[in-house]
Ligand code: B12
């Protein structure tokens with residue numbers, strides 16, 4: 001095949017334990033199929049010498065285009081509030097210093113606030129949602145010398161504060177989706193507004209007349225669209241190990257204990273606290289069953305045995321998931337030497353749908369554990385929160401009970417996750433949820449408190465509308481806020497950049513990661529009334545209410561948001577010690593033994609120190 005030029009893909013993610021940048025395997029597969037040489041420059045294992053690695057790479061090469069993947073904007077932990085985008089920006093700045101090639105950014109974290117991040121990073125282009133199609137079109141346009149800013153779906157940087165999107169033809173052909181009813185929040189109780197100290201407004205640049213396709217509607221943020229057209233669904237993504245300038249899947253497995261497998265992209269549901277229907281798309285892009293199982297076969301043959309699904313939820317579109325599991329079982333049964341026999345699958349699920357046949361298929365295919373996002377048990381909490389695209393609730397507590405029972409009956413471990421702090425949460429609702437989930441006796445039960453808000457989740461849209469740019473709403477919080485948090489709805493902003501920015505930065509451009517905690521939780525008025533209040537009583541309640549004898553099987557929030565007790569994966573001391581000792585699989589599967597494992601890690605460290613003396 002004709003080689004059209006080099007595209008370089010950079011991974012700036014340096015969180016540990018390391019997670020393979022699966023996205024870059026997907027993009028490499030699509031770019032190579034389209035005739036582009038593709039290199040991956042992976043900085044995950046170069047915490048201290050990433051500049052040297054970039055320098056050595058770009059001194060020797062002149063790519064046509066550089067893509068940077070931005071998986072996580074921050075830890076998304078309401079207590080920790082640790083941004084990652086500043087590190088990504090440092091990497092991007094260095095790339096720009098080293099090469100004249102244009103830079104495009106993408107990734108699921110990026111897609112939660114893509115206009116603001118194209119602006120903040122100062123890159124030429126961005127892609128919201130799956131990148132395969134748009135990245136190939138962009139590389140092709142650059143290769144042919146055509147204007148890149150006619151590539152459908154591409155975000156184009158037109159100068160400070162001014163990022164526009166080339167409308168995809170599929171969307172210009174149909175009417176905008178009707179807004180769906182949102183969760184009703186308690187009426188706002190305004191705080192007095194301080195004198196606004198606005199960040200200087202960037203000059204707005206006129207759009208050139210030669211680009212008629214570019215969107216001119218300032219509010220067009222491409223919210224909640226179906227993005228299935230952007231994804232590659234038929235090819236088996238090529239997964240490699242130990243090949244220079246490609247993702248090294250085996251190394252990631254050895255150092256992080258997990259691989260990933262995607263069976264479909266997107267989510268058709270609309271849970272009020274979730275970024276995924278917007279960031280990944282509101283339709284399912286289902287992959288060909290044979291392509292997925294070929295890929296699982298390839299990974300297990302390379303020695304990557306523990307695979308975590310990377311779908312938003314594995315059990316949605318359950319007929320497709322069942323076909324896939326049947327194909328794994330068929331191939332395992334047909335060949336006694338199949339590497340699929342060593343597969344251990346770990347899946348994210350919602351409480352429903354989940355039936356007997358599904359549990360049996362999961363177990364037969366090698367599923368080791370099911371992680372279920374139950375979130376709450378009280379119907380009035382779940383109403384308007386855990387809902388379909390039409391706004392109707394899709395499960396109740398009985399579904400979680402059934403899922404745990406079926407999973408255990410079929411020999412699979414379970415992790416049940418609850419989320420506290422949504423509007424309407426009180427001490428009573430929290431207590432009932434803890435008691436009923438503890439009674440379930442899942443392998444592990446995780447309790448989180450507080451929500452990191454992102455611009456296009458339904459809860460954030462609703463809070464911004466309540467603030468309306470003139471008042472704050474109780475419960476809005478950021479550890480670095482210096483004044484009450486007043487959000488502006490998109491319609492009141494001059495651009496999507498301005499709208500999205502306010503969830504990450506304050507008016508002076510300093511980090512201010514906006515979060516939400518129910519003001520009806522048992523906190524002092526001074527805490528609820530302060531934009532920097534810390535919901536300490538609620539954390540204390542959780543620690544005290546659950547008896548110490550049960551602490552081995554729960555994950556509880558801590559005030560620092562990052563410790564061996566949290567389910568915060570980012571640089572978690574328990575997880576890094578797990579991986580040093582060779583444990584694999586979902587980390588929660590080892591949670592009950594964490595004390596012994598941590599002690600083992602201490603002994604291991606002492607031995608290592610002694611040996612080095
Ligand atoms: C599975 C998963 C996990 C597993 C990973 C297991 C494994 N071995 O893969 C575990 C539990 C370990 C995990 C941990 C964390 N996760 Co996680 N995770 C996911 C999940 C469900 C799938 C990620 C994935 O691999 N997707 C499949 C790949 C192929 O898709 P993709 O990355 O989106 O890439 C596509 C596009 O984004 C785009 N694209 C990507 N890069 C680029 C680059 C360019 C140039 C272009 C053009 C396009 C492009 O094209 C790609 C192909 O279509 C996502 C949610 C989701 N549905 O994606 C959350 C998600 C990414 N995780 C999230 C977070 C916050 C974390 C943690 C930081 C949490 C924490 N504090 O512990 C850690 C970080 C771990 C790390 N080292 O990075 C958030 C990020 C949100 C944000 N605003 O940043 C998400 C979105 C969940 C959520 N709803 O909030 N995670």
Ligand code: SF4
Pocket residue numbers: 267268269270271274275276277312313350373
């Ligand atoms: S089911 Fe709900 S929580 Fe899960 S990805 Fe879809 S919208 Fe998000």
